[in-house]
Amino acid sequence: RGRSEAAASSKDPLPSWTEGATKAALLDFVERVTREGGPDFVPASERIAVFDNDGTLWSEQPLVAELAFVIDRVKEMAPQHPEWRTRQPFQGVLEGDVESVKASGKRGLMELFAATHAGMTTEQFERTVADWLVTARHPTLHRPYTDLVYQPMLELLALLRARGFKTFVVSGGDVGFMRPWMERVYGVPREQVVGSRVKLRYQDSGGAPSVLRLAELDLLDDGAGKPVGIEQGVGRRPLAAFGNSDGDFEMLEWTTSGAGPRLGLLVHHTDAEREWAYDREARVGKLARGLDEAPGRGWLVVDMRRDWKVIHPFERATPR
Amino acid sequence: RGRSEAAASSKDPLPSWTEGATKAALLDFVERVTREGGPDFVPASERIAVFDNDGTLWSEQPLVAELAFVIDRVKEMAPQHPEWRTRQPFQGVLEGDVESVKASGKRGLMELFAATHAGMTTEQFERTVADWLVTARHPTLHRPYTDLVYQPMLELLALLRARGFKTFVVSGGDVGFMRPWMERVYGVPREQVVGSRVKLRYQDSGGAPSVLRLAELDLLDDGAGKPVGIEQGVGRRPLAAFGNSDGDFEMLEWTTSGAGPRLGLLVHHTDAEREWAYDREARVGKLARGLDEAPGRGWLVVDMRRDWKVIHPFERATPR
Ligand SMILES: [Ca+2]
Ligand SMILES: [Ca+2]
Structure with a gap:
């Protein structure tokens, strides 16, 4: 790695993203909505970014x-x-x-x-x-699941927060499964995690109150359930939404149909060598309608193989 | 108003609170949980404060x-x-x-x-x-409802935020009724407002997606529903809870039964001259069990007549 590249990346907020159209569009969007006095300026309180989790922030194959x-x-x-x-x-x-x-x-x-x-x-x-x-260890990579996060998305989360965005996770996963670790791993605090949820019941068992999880689904935060989860848990239409499957379609649709500048992005899993390659036929993380409609809707599509220099953080320490 | 009083209050984070046990206990709690290295120190990410709205942050008589x-x-x-x-x-x-x-x-x-x-x-x-x-104007005070907020509570919200707390509203009111104005009036952003909610349905009506409010209650955020609303919308047991009626009992109970230092506070409406006086027999904002159990549970009880120099902000501009 040359000295000039190292110097350049020290200023680059997205060093794991390959130079190209996707990275340029991301940086341009962030610049436009945060440039005070500019035509696309958005006040900080409205800079809400929502991220799907499985397949968008960490690997989801061979099973979530x-x-x-x-x-x-x-x-x-x-x-x-x-x-x-x-x-x-x-x-x-x-x-x-x-x-x-x-x-x-x-x-x-x-x-x-x-x-x-x-x-x-x-x-x-x-x-x-x-x-x-x-x-727990991933069945084929033999690493803790929290190692399998995507380095480029960690950089994107950090960039957005540095530019005044509030970052939320909006995932089909159970909210109680995500909250214990997302602050440490993604920098997303508990109250900014939206997910599927079971019904709850408060009980005061002799001076030791607790909240019981019931065997009844209260919200399936997937597909058309994602805008519902966002309305309930965020209460503001997002400025930017990031997903990877057709379960994120409505979230991106809801986000990008708002007035003014909006960003929708789909992570397309195209790298069978470094991660997995799957889309239209996938059992987990199926992406078909999103691929078909992304161009017409102006959504960005990340080609993981082309757009990401590094997939998982541990690669940086592993010579290839 | 003497010069020395003005000078003192310029440093006092709670100038509308009368010197006394309640104010001292509030300041002591904030000091203890934020003193780094102290035995009661709590990291900023865990400094969650939840506030009921009607009767706690603004007036609720003669009807909410x-x-x-x-x-x-x-x-x-x-x-x-x-x-x-x-x-x-x-x-x-x-x-x-x-x-x-x-x-x-x-x-x-x-x-x-x-x-x-x-x-x-x-x-x-x-x-x-x-x-x-x-x-809209209040039926007897003939002022916009958002004028009827409590000046001492605005000061408390600001103090807590200045000391690294995240402040949430957790109210029986519909979340959609509260979100449009709470950021401007209380400094509480939309995503930190928890309330009762109806069921929602996402619909894509020909390129103009929207989220429809259905005539079915999804959560009644009152009584035992408040800890449920907190678990769903905050995801962390609060450090401090502020209420005014028995509908806040479980919220205070849930909050103050957590490990380590916790604060529970009830606003007792005792000032028939400047606001309203009501508690055990009230049709709106009934407070009975809370008054009975507050001493044993270590909850603070604000005596509005004694503890608050000013009730509503407009009083400051109105000679008495
Ligand atoms: Ca996904
Ligand atoms: Ca109340």
């Missing part, structure tokens, strides 16, 4: 981290549930029989979530998640 | 502002609803017949809210609220 958590939890809880040994979808999870789990469909998935995400207090659940993250 | 909004809206919408002239509770509202409205009970109230709070987009609703606030 929260599903890995569900599987590990079922295995850990199995001794207290002997009936699971002969009951789907639990049996499938315990025997590593992916086909049986898939065959149990959406209802099976809901059962797995109910068993692992409800029936405990919010504080107990978050502690379980935090403990799991310490020991 | 949102109910005045409902009444005005029914009158305004009546020409499009001729059937309301003979249908309760609408007829009662239109004829100023309070008893008939009361007789329609909780169901009647829900009907009034559905008619005025649902069936429009979130943006339409907020614009209606903002427009209403410009012309």
Whole structure:
């Protein structure tokens, strides 16, 4: 790495982004909405940026981290549930029989979530998640899940905050699964994390009040649920939205149909060598309508292979 | 007003609070949790303060502002609803017949809210609220409702923020009723306003997406609903909670039962001359259990007549 490149990148807020149209458009947008007196200036209080999580801020293949958590939890809880040994979808999870789990469909998935995400207090659940993250390892990369964040997106989060944006995560994941670690990993505080949520019930159990997680979905923060989650949890139409799948379509649509300058961006997974390549046919993170409509809607599409010099932070320390 | 008093108050972060036990306890708490290296130090990210609105940050008598909004809206919408002239509770509202409205009970109230709070987009609703606030006047004080905020609480909000706290409103009011004006009036941004909410539905109506307010309650942010609203919208147990009625009991209980230093405070309306005096028997803002249990739980109770030199900001400009 030459001296001149190092000197240039020391001033570059997005050093892991390849010079090109995508990076230029990002920097131009930030410059325009923050230039005081300029025609596109937006006051700081309205600079809201929303980010999907799985596949946008960290890797989601071969399965999203929260599903890995569900599987590990079922295995850990199995001794207290002997009936699971002969009951789907639990049996499938315990025997590593992916086909049986898939065959149990959406209802099976809901059962797995109910068993692992409800029936405990919010504080107990978050502690379980935090403990799991310490020991859990990605099945093929053998690293903690929080290592699998995208270096270019960390830089983008930091740039936006440095320019007065408030950064929110708006993800299909359970909000209690995300809050314990996002402040440390993304710099996004708990109150700026919006996600799917179960219904809650406050209970005062003899002087030790707690909030119980119930086995009933209160919001599925995906697809058309994302603008709803944003209206409820942010209360302002975002200025910029970042996603990677068709589950983010409505979030980008809602964001970019607002008046004045708006930014929509889709991360397109095109790098089978350094990460994964998937889009239209993907089981996880399917991206089809977004690819079709992005050009017409003026949304940026990140070509990971071309636009990102580095994918995960650990690559920087690993000679290639 | 003497020169020395003016000089002293220029350094005093709570100039409208009378010197005494309540003010001293507030200042001591803020000092303890922000003194770096001290035994009670709390990192800034955990300094969350939650405030009820009606009766805690602004006046709520003789009826809460949102109910005045409902009444005005029914009158305004009546020409499009001729059937309301003979249908309760609408007829009662239109004829100023309070008893008939009361007789329609909780169901009647829900009907009034559905008619005025649902069936429009979130943006339409907020614009209606903002427009209403410009012309609406308090029935006895003949001032805009946003004039009726409590000067001592504005000072407390500012002090807490100056000391690294994030201030949230957690109110039984509809979140869409509060967000349009709270940033300007309290310095609380939209995303830090938690309230009751209706269910929402995202709709893409031919390139002009919007979020529709449905006539179904999603959360009643009152009583045991307040800790739920806090868990959903803040995601962290507060360090300090401020309320004025038994609807805030669980919020204060949840807050002050956390580990380490915590603060709970109830505003007791004791000043019939400058504001209103009410508590145990009040129809609006009833405070009984809170008064009974505050001493045992270590909650502060503000005696408005004794503890507040000024109630509303306009008093400062009005000779007494
Ligand atoms: Ca995603
Ligand atoms: Ca109140």
